[in-house]
Amino acid sequence: SQTIHQWPATLVQPVGSPLSLECTVEGTSNPNLYWYRQAAGRGLQLLFYSVGIGQISSEVPQNLSASRPQDRQFILSSKKLLLSDSGFYLCAQISVGSTDTQYFGPGTRLTVL
Amino acid sequence: QKEVEQNSGPLSVPEGAIASLNCTYSDRGSQSFFWYRQYSGKSPELIMSIYSNGDKEDGRFTAQLNKASQYVSLLIRDSQPSDSATYLCAVSGGSYIPTFGRGTSLIVHP
Numbered sequence: 001s002q003t004i005h006q007w008p009a010t011l012v013q014p015v016g017s018p019l020s021l022e023c024t025v026e027g028t029s030n031p032n033l034y035w036y037r038q039a040a041g042r043g044l045q046l047l048f049y050s051v052g053i054g055q056i057s058s059e060v061p062q063n064l065s066a067s068r069p070q071d072r073q074f075i076l077s078s079k080k081l082l083l084s085d086s087g088f089y090l091c092a093q094i095s096v097g098s099t100d101t102q103y104f105g106p107g108t109r110l111t112v113l
Numbered sequence: 114q115k116e117v118e119q120n121s122g123p124l125s126v127p128e129g130a131i132a133s134l135n136c137t138y139s140d141r142g143s144q145s146f147f148w149y150r151q152y153s154g155k156s157p158e159l160i161m162s163i164y165s166n167g168d169k170e171d172g173r174f175t176a177q178l179n180k181a182s183q184y185v186s187l188l189i190r191d192s193q194p195s196d197s198a199t200y201l202c203a204v205s206g207g208s209y210i211p212t213f214g215r216g217t218s219l220i221v222h223p
Contacts (some may be wrong), residue, residue, distance in 0.1 A: 017136060032209050042215070043201075043213060043214070043215035044157075044201070044213045046210070049210060051209075052171075088154075090156055090157075094181075094209050096209060098129050099145070100145050100205050100207065100211075101145075101147065101159060102130070102147070102159075102172055102203070102205075102211050103159065104149075104156040104157050104158075105156060106155075106156050107155070107156045109154075
């Protein structure tokens with residue numbers, strides 16, 4: 001079965017600092033990978049998704065970017081964090097070819113001060 | 114714009130009762146339907162998936178799908194305090210980009 005790892009688990013960063021969140025997947029190959037953000041008391045917001053290495057689709061224009069340097073690695077980055085970037089960041093994957101069930105990683109809680 | 118609607122709640126039920134959570138969706142082409150449970154501060158955990166009209170049972174959970182009415186529900190029998198969480202409904206049309214509802218908060222009180 002597939003396992004999703006995310007790190008760090010928690011992060012406190014000052015406004016204007018850079019960001020790098022990493023997600024890796026085990027137990028599957030060529031997964032679709034997703035980054036979501038969940039702000040306090042709000043729903044899931046899809047930020048980026050990727051169907052393969054180097055292929056990134058952005059759902060919401062903002063100061064975040066994503067990269068997929070390897071098949072099972074998905075990175076979320078920012079050059080300068082804003083207060084509004086605070087939230088719970090979730091990496092998710094779908095193993096294409098079976099069912100389209102989406103599984104989530106444990107998440108990273110980011111607080112921007 | 115694909116939409117998934119859920120009552121935000123909170124839905125409060127006594128321990129041992131049946132909790133009924135509802136979800137409607139706008140895209141008639143939707144093919145797959147999921148219920149996730151999310152405890153406070155944790156990531157969503159898949160608890161049920163359903164793909165055809167009717168009922169699907171798994172332990173204390175029953176998912177019900179009515180594609181004609183564009184309606185999917187989750188019943189939790191013999192509700193326990195440990196079932197207190199936010200329940201997210203997700204709908205997929207085969208594009209591998211699920212649409213999520215905002216979730217319903219369930220409180221099971223002893």
